[in-house]
Amino acid sequence: MSGDRRVRRTRRLVQEALVALILEKGYDAVTVTDVIERADVGRSTFYSHFTDKQDVLLSNLDEHGFLRPAPEAGPCGLFAFSLPMFAHAREQERLVRALLGRRGGGPLLAHGERLLAEIVGRELLAAGARPSAALDLLVVCVTGAYMGLLRAWVDGETAASPAELDAAFRAAVEPGVRAFLSGDVAYSHGRDE
Amino acid sequence: MSGDRRVRRTRRLVQEALVALILEKGYDAVTVTDVIERADVGRSTFYSHFTDKQDVLLSNLDEHGFLRPAPEAGPCGLFAFSLPMFAHAREQERLVRALLGRRGGGPLLAHGERLLAEIVGRELLAAGARPSAALDLLVVCVTGAYMGLLRAWVDGETAASPAELDAAFRAAVEPGVRAFLSGDVAYSHGRDE
DNA sequence: TGTCCTCCAGAACACTCTGTTCGTTATCGA
DNA sequence: TCGATAACGAACAGAGTGTTCTGGAGGACA
Structure with missing residues (x-):
């Protein structure tokens, strides 16, 4: 694993909080203030890791392996994906x-x-x-x-x-x-x- | 035409301003303050006609005949619309x-x-x-x-x-x-x- | 174990935007 | 012309954003 345990913890808490809140209220209705309250994380801490809401989402996606061009499973017919x-x-x-x-x-x-x-x-x-x-x-x-x-x-x-x-x-x-x-x-x- | 000339004028100015601003900056980036400045309309005036940005868009759409279930042109083949x-x-x-x-x-x-x-x-x-x-x-x-x-x-x-x-x-x-x-x-x- | 360094909490800050209220002024329709 | 109605504009409270700072806690590493 890369880096400090505290960093991983913070990032994970924030990402999970955002996902939970989106499912409850919808993306637009979720504020950064909501997220840091739910994640129980300081405001300055949030902004030292992410630039904004969208950034949290993108990082989350990235770390889960979405957004990558797909492994190109091989030519086994049309629309294999x-x-x-x-x-x-x-x-x-x-x-x-x-x-x-x-x-x-x-x-x-x-x-x-x-x-x-x-x-x-x-x-x-x-x-x-x-x-x-x-x-x-x-x-x-x-x-x-x-x-x-x-x-x-x-x-x-x-x-x-x-x-x-x-x-x-x-x-x-x-x-x-x-x-x-x-x-x-x-x-x-x-x-x- | 229905109603007061002032009302029509105000609504038109606001709708046009919003469309212009969306094309310039994108929907999310446009604020109500932007719209009333561009339309040269008082803040209270805006809120006496519309509840928010979205409402302006919907009214605009409605008055242009979108959002209506389509005239049902008759059965002249599949996907006539x-x-x-x-x-x-x-x-x-x-x-x-x-x-x-x-x-x-x-x-x-x-x-x-x-x-x-x-x-x-x-x-x-x-x-x-x-x-x-x-x-x-x-x-x-x-x-x-x-x-x-x-x-x-x-x-x-x-x-x-x-x-x-x-x-x-x-x-x-x-x-x-x-x-x-x-x-x-x-x-x-x-x-x- | 101890030391050093990084990260975090929390509060305060200036800023922007929202949506409402109210007294005054202008404009319309008849 | 005159009464009704709409618009103005300023001011307001409230919410959210993003930044900065200080003190304190936690990890990494030897």
């Missing part, structure tokens, strides 16, 4: 709800969406799509559909399991994606070979 | 960017998404789908894809025209939706007839 990601979300349910939920203010949602868009884009290119404006729009659609499901689950609008969410995602977008790919691949074959 | 809605967004570009953009804080986005989900749900039911958990998830996917495109356009990530956005939307989701519907319809035929 889907099921593991839903599953991971359910494991870290408490944190994920606080971060992405309707009460979470969703400043992180945009970041997650960009990250996911990169993954989807890479997958489609690997599957034979050529870079184009149409591909970019398809990526947006696919990403939007996925994030929609994730958000719906986080907000408790559905009780579906990770497997069911994954199935719904694939059922909704795979036909369109395959049609797009087959057109694209056929076309690029016609040109390149 | 798509193209007109993209087109309408481009016409009201300034307002829509302020309301839905990354800088817009997106408190309205959730509302818009729910509204759209209702429309999509009704369309799919009208097309023969039976109410089910799977249908709900499909609606979430379709809605997510549409909102993703809208947000991408609003945030300037794409320069696509309404027609291109509409085409991308349909290409991405229609195959999956049709597959879902044909399965559903076939099944309900098997049971009901």
